[in-house]
Amino acid sequence: MRKKLISWIYISYIGLTSLIFYLVALLIWLSTAWWDKRLVILHLFSCFWASSYILVMPIWSIRIEGLQKLDWKKTYVIVSNHQSQLDILAAYRLFFPFKWVSKAEVFRVPFLGWSMVLNKHIRLKRGDRRSTVEMFRECEKALKQGCSVFFFPEGTRSETGILRPFKPGAFALAKRLNVPVLPIAINGTRIALPKNSLEVTGRARLRVKVLDEIPPETLRKHTVEELCKMVQDKIAAHIDEHRPVEQARTA
Numbered sequence: 001m002r003k004k005l006i007s008w009i010y011i012s013y014i015g016l017t018s019l020i021f022y023l024v025a026l027l028i029w030l031s032t033a034w035w036d037k038r039l040v041i042l043h044l045f046s047c048f049w050a051s052s053y054i055l056v057m058p059i060w061s062i063r064i065e066g067l068q069k070l071d072w073k074k075t076y077v078i079v080s081n082h083q084s085q086l087d088i089l090a091a092y093r094l095f096f097p098f099k100w101v102s103k104a105e106v107f108r109v110p111f112l113g114w115s116m117v118l119n120k121h122i123r124l125k126r127g128d129r130r131s132t133v134e135m136f137r138e139c140e141k142a143l144k145q146g147c148s149v150f151f152f153p154e155g156t157r158s159e160t161g162i163l164r165p166f167k168p169g170a171f172a173l174a175k176r177l178n179v180p181v182l183p184i185a186i187n188g189t190r191i192a193l194p195k196n197s198l199e200v201t202g203r204a205r206l207r208v209k210v211l212d213e214i215p216p217e218t219l220r221k222h223t224v225e226e227l228c229k230m231v232q233d234k235i236a237a238h239i240d241e242h243r244p245v246e247q248a249r250t251a
Contacts, residue, residue, distance in 0.1 A: 006059075007199045014053055021049045022111035029118045038147050039119055043097045046119060050092035059203045060192055062093060066210030069182075070096050075148050076182040076213065077174040081163055081235050082152035084189035090208050091150065091184065098148040101135060122149065136173060143177050153228070157195045161241030163232055171227040175219045183211040183231050185238035209238055 100121040107113045122138045125131035153166040192204035236242040
């Protein structure tokens, strides 16, 4: 009963405050979009907005590792494991500009989805080939404009935390445009907010770790299939569910 009450209060808080945050985002967009073509200022405000929803929850903590590996002068294809809806909020804690690749339904969510439209994030209709082609066209356009793009290459959230096979699209894109791939490992979100649930489960330690980038010269030496497996293995090495219990506890 206590968990249900906390969850109800938390969801209500998000619903009530998202209107205020959206109005601020709209004002920032109106003030800066005409000269900030990459919408960096708006994105950083979105990072603050998302971060507030993690920091307001006293039973959650979050740790960010490897921020020094993010180079603002570079453009990346960013890839991460996917365990929970909280992964998006956790990744925003990087305070680094990028464009999400997200399912089209999210863009219709009041205020939160509308903010994604303002930020020019990239939508995808699952199972729609035409939408997939358009999505990659928009990703390529963003990368050429100096905007990194963020993929969850598993395609959907993992219920167990064990990584699903990575889809090849993000890696084919990076190879074609000769940009580095930046792997990121996210832990703890599945415990905090499981897949297909809006119920807060209890205390959780969220961790976001930026791994070493894979430079274009390395991408050129491997096939897309090899890159899928290589990056999946790199991320898996930092995911609790893939590691011995003793190591996961001390992470």
